[in-house]
Amino acid sequence: MAFSLKKFISFFLEPFTFGFLILLLAFIFLFFNSYKKAKVFLFIGLMYFFLVSSSIFSNLLMSPLENKYKNQEDIDISKIEYILLLGGDFKARFDEVVKLSKEIQDAKIITSGYEGSRIIPEAIEARDRLISYGITNNRIIIQEKPKDTIEEAISIKKLLKDKPFILVTSASHMPRAMEIFKQQGLNPIAMPTAFTIKENRPNSYLSIGNIKKVHMAVHEYLGLIWFKIKTTLNK
Incomplete structure (x- = not known):
């Protein structure tokens, strides 16, 4: 409701x-x-x-x-065990997850997202695409039930408890996602992607x-x- x-x-x-x-x-x-x-x-x-x-x-x-989580390059993520690909704008977030999966080769990747208007849940679509990019199936954990970020945070809480993890979502969504995950007592590390503001571009109307x-x-x-x-x- x-x-x-x-x-x-x-x-x-x-x-x-x-x-x-x-x-x-x-x-x-x-x-x-x-x-x-x-x-x-x-x-x-x-x-x-x-x-x-x-x-x-x-x-x-x-x-x-x-701009809230724009500069995250100096954070040490080498020992992080989990990477969460948040459901929503999957295409914009996918490349960042693939890059991180190569940097931290032992990390598990959590895909999230329900089916919405699609036949197959977004979490499963994300898993299949990650496999097509050479990421093995045993590195991927699927969370296909959550409908929004609050439900995703509750689901991740059951899975990870208080373990730190990398949170990948679009830069505009990151502030809200971080608030929601922290409110659940989780320890996300923000890695925003899909920035829409391009510097040094002329104004457009x-x-x-x-x-x-x-x-x-x-x-x-x-x-x-x-x-x-x-x-x-x-x-």
Whole structure:
């Protein structure tokens, strides 16, 4: 129930949906001949889409998330026994896990993620792809039941107890993931990947890519708020 409610609320606060609702109001007022209100909401809607499609605004939202665990190169990970590939944006996180698996050749790799709209759980898809890259099956542990990061943390707690492990997820998701895992008493070591902010790039406007970045950032901020509310209510 809570999972579905979170998804429902997030849907209406997504940049595309929110902007569409503003423009829909404009056309509703236009339909009922309220031209002044229609012009106001049309102007707000167009300005809104111009804002969220700019790199200045998208980077402003994304920067606090991606910069929190940006510099992790000096951490000694040579004796870490487990690497967790968090479910979600698997493609963006896969290369980092393969690189780490070569650096720490004895480490076990935990794949996570349920099936969602797919037929096969993401954890199993990840395992199969890791095997295709030469990683042996006996190094891979599958966690195919968790639906979100909170459930993943609970599942990992049962598996690892308080053993340290490397947590691989996208840079924007890392702050929320670290809070959730630490709240469970776990000892994750952040290794973020899939950074979206590219330095020394000129500002861009009216870009779908920037809207997607805003969507990702809003999703993470809402997730952090939801987690804090849930933690407070459970005390």
